[in-house]
Amino acid sequence: MATHKLLLLPGDGIGSEVMAEVKKVIGWLDAQGLASFAIEEDLVGGAAYDSCGQPISEEAMAKAFAADAILLGAVGGPKWANVHYEARPEAGLLRLRKDLQLFANLRPAMCYPALADASSLKRDLVEGLDVLIVRELTGGVYFGEPKTITDLSDGQKRAVDTQVYESYEIERIARVAFELARTRKNRVVSTEKHNVMKTGVLWKQVVSEVHGSDYNDVTLEHQLADSCGMQLVRAPKQFDVIVTDNLFGDILSDVAAMLTGSLGMLPSASLGAVEEISGKRRALYEPVHGAAPDIAGKGVANPIAMIGSLAMALRYSFGLIEAADRVEAAIAGVLADGYRTGDIWSEGMTRVGTAGMGDAVIAEL
Amino acid sequence: MATHKLLLLPGDGIGSEVMAEVKKVIGWLDAQGLASFAIEEDLVGGAAYDSCGQPISEEAMAKAFAADAILLGAVGGPKWANVHYEARPEAGLLRLRKDLQLFANLRPAMCYPALADASSLKRDLVEGLDVLIVRELTGGVYFGEPKTITDLSDGQKRAVDTQVYESYEIERIARVAFELARTRKNRVVSTEKHNVMKTGVLWKQVVSEVHGSDYNDVTLEHQLADSCGMQLVRAPKQFDVIVTDNLFGDILSDVAAMLTGSLGMLPSASLGAVEEISGKRRALYEPVHGAAPDIAGKGVANPIAMIGSLAMALRYSFGLIEAADRVEAAIAGVLADGYRTGDIWSEGMTRVGTAGMGDAVIAEL
Ligand SMILES: CC(C)[C@H](C(=O)O)[C@@H](O)C(=O)O
Ligand SMILES: CC(C)[C@H](C(=O)O)[C@@H](O)C(=O)O
Numbered sequence: 001m002a003t004h005k006l007l008l009l010p011g012d013g014i015g016s017e018v019m020a021e022v023k024k025v026i027g028w029l030d031a032q033g034l035a036s037f038a039i040e041e042d043l044v045g046g047a048a049y050d051s052c053g054q055p056i057s058e059e060a061m062a063k064a065f066a067a068d069a070i071l072l073g074a075v076g077g078p079k080w081a082n083v084h085y086e087a088r089p090e091a092g093l094l095r096l097r098k099d100l101q102l103f104a105n106l107r108p109a110m111c112y113p114a115l116a117d118a119s120s121l122k123r124d125l126v127e128g129l130d131v132l133i134v135r136e137l138t139g140g141v142y143f144g145e146p147k148t149i150t151d152l153s154d155g156q157k158r159a160v161d162t163q164v165y166e167s168y169e170i171e172r173i174a175r176v177a178f179e180l181a182r183t184r185k186n187r188v189v190s191t192e193k194h195n196v197m198k199t200g201v202l203w204k205q206v207v208s209e210v211h212g213s214d215y216n217d218v219t220l221e222h223q224l225a226d227s228c229g230m231q232l233v234r235a236p237k238q239f240d241v242i243v244t245d246n247l248f249g250d251i252l253s254d255v256a257a258m259l260t261g262s263l264g265m266l267p268s269a270s271l272g273a274v275e276e277i278s279g280k281r282r283a284l285y286e287p288v289h290g291a292a293p294d295i296a297g298k299g300v301a302n303p304i305a306m307i308g309s310l311a312m313a314l315r316y317s318f319g320l321i322e323a324a325d326r327v328e329a330a331i332a333g334v335l336a337d338g339y340r341t342g343d344i345w346s347e348g349m350t351r352v353g354t355a356g357m358g359d360a361v362i363a364e365l
Numbered sequence: 366m367a368t369h370k371l372l373l374l375p376g377d378g379i380g381s382e383v384m385a386e387v388k389k390v391i392g393w394l395d396a397q398g399l400a401s402f403a404i405e406e407d408l409v410g411g412a413a414y415d416s417c418g419q420p421i422s423e424e425a426m427a428k429a430f431a432a433d434a435i436l437l438g439a440v441g442g443p444k445w446a447n448v449h450y451e452a453r454p455e456a457g458l459l460r461l462r463k464d465l466q467l468f469a470n471l472r473p474a475m476c477y478p479a480l481a482d483a484s485s486l487k488r489d490l491v492e493g494l495d496v497l498i499v500r501e502l503t504g505g506v507y508f509g510e511p512k513t514i515t516d517l518s519d520g521q522k523r524a525v526d527t528q529v530y531e532s533y534e535i536e537r538i539a540r541v542a543f544e545l546a547r548t549r550k551n552r553v554v555s556t557e558k559h560n561v562m563k564t565g566v567l568w569k570q571v572v573s574e575v576h577g578s579d580y581n582d583v584t585l586e587h588q589l590a591d592s593c594g595m596q597l598v599r600a601p602k603q604f605d606v607i608v609t610d611n612l613f614g615d616i617l618s619d620v621a622a623m624l625t626g627s628l629g630m631l632p633s634a635s636l637g638a639v640e641e642i643s644g645k646r647r648a649l650y651e652p653v654h655g656a657a658p659d660i661a662g663k664g665v666a667n668p669i670a671m672i673g674s675l676a677m678a679l680r681y682s683f684g685l686i687e688a689a690d691r692v693e694a695a696i697a698g699v700l701a702d703g704y705r706t707g708d709i710w711s712e713g714m715t716r717v718g719t720a721g722m723g724d725a726v727i728a729e730l
Contacts, residue, residue, distance in 0.1 A: 076560065085563075085566060088560060090560040090561065094561070120486050120487060120490050120598050120599055120600075121485050121486055121487070121598075122485060122486070122487060125485050141506075141526075141528065141561070141562060142561055144525070147562075147563050148563060149563050149566060149567055152531070152532075155532075156531055156532045156533060157531065157532045157567055158529065158530070158531045158532075159529070159530050159531075159562075159563045159564040159566065159567035159568075160509070160527060160528065160529050160563060160564070161506075161527070161528040161562045161563055161564050162525060162526070162527050162528075163506065163525065163526040163527070163528070164523065164524070164525050165523070165524050166517070166521055166522065166523045166524075167517075167520075167521045167522045167523075168521060193612070193615070195441065195453060195455040196455065196459070196506070196507055196612075196615075197506060197512075197524075197526045198450070198512050198513060198514050198524045198525065198526055199524040199525070199526050201450060201514060201524065202514055202522055202524035203524075225615075225616055226615045226616050226618075226619040227619065227655075229594070229616045229617075229619050229620045229623075230619045230620065230622070230623040230628070232620075233485050233486075233598065233620055233623040233624060234485055234623055235485075247558070247561075247612075248616075250558070250561075250590075250591045251590055251591050251594045251613075251616055251617075252594075252616075253591075254591040254592065254594050254595045255594045255595065255597075255598055255620060257595070258594075258595040258598040258599055259598060263595070290592075
């Protein structure tokens with residue numbers, strides 16, 4: 001059996017707590033002979049800064065390049081509010097995304113049936129919701145230069161960020177979206193602000209061209225980002241796949257995730273290009289939720305998004321479909337059995353903490 | 366009685382239909398001797414482009430500078446999809462905002478009690494909702510340079526947009542937000558992405574400084590724009606005033622508006638600075654909804670956001686508080702009487718078209 005090189009980067013806040021539960025699942029898979037892992041672990045974010053003055057060390061970057069897949073917890077927190085901009089916790093995550101060229105961020109927003117009542121939205125609007133946001137992750141305003149703050153006269157300052165997209169960056173993310181749509185309901189909504197932004201003009205044009213030349217079988221619709229935000233609230237089930245840029249994807253995926261009432265439940269995958277010869281692609285898997293410093297260390301965080309991220313890694317990086325199915329079935333099982341962490345708890349359900357939820361998943365497996 | 370110079374710019378799509386209803390209200394106010402108006406009217410957006418090849422003519426701009434207040438319907442539509450970027454309908458609206466320096470865009474998202482069930486959200490989450498989004502409107506990525514599309518080799522293109530903010534732009538919008546908060550629940554949430562954007566770093570810093578020096582009595586919280594999007598869906602009533610930049614404001618205000626279930630009901634004001642000597646400020650009032658080309662010309666659009674925009678003009682530009690109160694009371698009255706356009710109609714209510722709703726408001730007055 002192939003040994004899969006897995007790098008664990010728990011990060012900050014609740015990251016290490018939810019990662020501890022994933023380790024139980026990894027141990028179980030190993031013990032059952034369902035998978036064989038070579039595990040490395042390192043620091044990222046504020047935790048790395050506290051240890052080496054950088055939000056990710058060169059050693060950790062080397063491990064990231066060597067890994068078949070990375071599992072990341074979360075980064076950030078008020079503790080590092082005054083750290084120099086280049087060394088802030090988020091810079092560690094952003095460097096991983098950029099240096100590994102993880103351009104395709106897949107954020108499924110699914111509403112677990114057992115949790116439909118946890119949504120802010122009326123049940124019929126979210127029951128069965130299954131939207132996939134495909135967010136461009138290595139371009140746009142996140143990485144464009146110049147990105148500066150300059151002192152002017154009189155104590156005034158000028159800050160500048162630059163959003164840059166080249167055609168090839170839009171083309172490759174559009175292809176990912178269309179390919180994924182073909183495995184789903186065959187519909188793509190592309191989102192930008194072409195009425196205000198030149199990157200939006202190019203975005204719309206390139207997505208249309210890729211569609212016209214290679215994906216005419218997929219239904220394509222263009223929506224302005226503000227309208228898309230509205231439509232997500234009004235009638236989220238109209239969407240199958242949404243493809244969008246780095247910044248709009250950041251906001252819209254958080255809105256979409258919150259619609260499901262299952263924020264602590266949602267995993268994500270950040271994928272690089274498929275390499276010509278090996279057929280492999282670099283990949284990082286992480287929960288959609290953040291470091292949640294307010295509840296960190298209390299043992300109450302929901303580990304399911306993190307465990308679900310492992311399931312995505314099993315499926316997409318290691319080809320361990322059976323193992324992925326089992327982990328996902330176990331997650332559905334504990335929910336059906338009524339286990340709930342505080343974020344999703346409701347009257348009559350069994351309240352558990354982070355470890356309790358991890359143990360319930362193991363028991364279900 | 367002072368005569369108020371009011372410029373009407375119906376624009377595109379449903380703009381002229383909803384503007385026709387406002388004219389009825391203006392006529393009524395005039396006839397009653399409650400106000401005296403000198404009305405001008407002109408074209409903007411695609412309508413202007415069709416007439417003069419520009420999304421706003423120099424004559425219309427001159428009228429805008431001469432007016433005490435502007436009422437604008439909406440701009441845009443698929444008809445102008447292939448118009449040159451500089452001449453697209455939206456450019457007319459953006460020029461008005463920029464040239465008149467209407468930097469403060471006030472977007473109230475209120476849930477009318479009679480309409481709480483029209484929201485996608487559960488009733489208890491939106492009943493009584495009253496959020497005011499204060500959006501910076503003359504800076505950011507909307508106007509920063511460079512804003513270009515360049516041809517590279519191999520048919521590749523590179524598009525660039527630039528987000529620029531100077532301290533003074535952030536300071537003046539922050540002051541508007543804090544001042545308005547004092548007339549409300551005294552709470553401001555400031556929203557940016559300081560973890561990724563330098564403009565976000567400067568935004569957070571300047572807002573904090575303005576708060577610390579002059580508005581310590583107001584409660585200030587900072588939220589990342591993605592979190593703010595989430596929180597708007599999760600628990601919108603936590604918010605009083607949200608202050609944010611041009612682009613985040615565009616998306617978040619649309620999300621907030623949709624939460625109320627009253628999109629066709631929401632007016633907005635775009636205000637300039639108060640002039641030293643006259644004490645006047647330039648102002649443009651428009652519905653939050655867009656041109657809605659899909660329903661244009663059918664006589665079904667909801668004119669209430671447009672009529673509510675006139676009420677805001679009466680209040681904020683003309684100091685006609687009594688008249689403003691009467692118009693707003695008439696709006697509440699027709700809703701209480703069960704009149705509904707299609708967008709807000711529900712079982713048992715009286716369905717009316719655009720003109721029917723306008724007539725009902727007049728009858729109520
Ligand atoms: C932590 C932060 C840099 C990051 C982002 O803005 O991309 C996060 O919000 C996300 O969505 O993964
Ligand atoms: C029409 C368009 C240019 C405009 C904007 O993006 O600001 C609109 O969406 C708005 O919010 O007023």
